[in-house]
Amino acid sequence: MQPKPQHPITIAGAGLAGALLATLLARRGWAVEVFEKRPDPRRKGYEGGRSINLALAERGLDALRQAGLQDVVMAQAVMMRGRMVHPLGGGEQLQRYGRDDSEVIWSVHRGRLNIALLDAAEAAGAKIHFSHRLDGVDFDARRARFVNDHDRTARELDFEALLGCDGAGSGVREALRPRLALGERFEPLGHGYKELEIPPAADGGFRIEPNALHIWPRGGYMCIALPNTEKTFTVTLFLPMQGEPSFATLPDLAAARDFFARDFADALPLLPEFDADWTDNPVSGLGTLSLQRWHLDGRAVLLGDAAHAMVPFHGQGMNCAFEDCIALDRHIASSADFETAFAGFEAERRPNADAIQAMALENYVEMRDRVDDADYLLQRQLEVK
């Protein structure tokens, strides 16, 4: 399809997928209008200033490379060459991801990555409207309604095609539900997570090995830590929501401290702000969302978490969302119309998303339960050799 400047493509959500897709489509000459429910993070700051990071793997890196964004993102990435496993009895062991540093993953700062992608989208010519939440869609009239949650103003806009990059709680998906048999299934994991932080050491350096993804496996639950360029680590505790132990059995700070002193004794001294972090940071749930249909003829399509949110244990949600963007841009460029493009995109990407979701669930068991198992370690050593 040749870009039709008189028919703008409308994207809901300027998160990771929305900003990358806006960049790709605007570069091809499409008029791209993006509507994001949050304020501009370049003015308002990101996630209350907390450092939240993501593991960027080759799939996502390849997408960024194709979009010409590799250098700007990699300038702020920390290499992780393997898992640093911290068993209950103390000590640590590095399990490399590959034979050498050509097979590694990278820790990137979510907020800074999003800002780099927003800058790229605007530089390519996309218009981003912040504080505009998609509130409803009239698919027959091809008209979307957006609401500003701060001043309660609303506006309606016509669209040619609506691309749902608005994440796990997608408004586009909600609007599609009465129009399309989505075949929607959401399976809660029953485990949640809470984020904590390891600050820099007194000398300004990292407190633990920086070039690793740290794991404290404890059978039914675990902590992980990913490095940040400011010499901190974002620590995430993954724990059941119910049962023993669980977030339900840690009702207050004292119980949480006792739990860490018992089960994460070597991690607790690395967390001087434990009390504030535990009190201030929420417990969030996790789950897997799958759909049988991702598009309504040529009018709307879902991608990224809006189509296939997954548990984070393979570190692939963002990587998969970036691959979606490359694929959808390619299908739009090479198809005669949006309907053919969306159908081709869904046929290509849905089996991939299904496979990655299953692998992400399997990897939770491996990370929390098997990485410190002696038989498993021996087998891995043999495989690497």
Ligand code: FAD
């Ligand atoms: P999002 O990044 O969620 O962006 C959606 C955007 O849409 C947001 O900006 C939101 O404000 C906006 N929005 C929402 N509703 C509306 C609306 N109605 N109107 C307008 N705008 C709206 N992935 C990895 O690859 N590696 C990792 O290491 C990794 N770690 C993770 C750790 C955790 C704890 C979690 C929860 C996820 C992790 N992920 C990871 C997954 C990754 O965060 C997501 O897959 C990725 O953010 C998906 O990008 P997206 O653009 O589809 O959605």
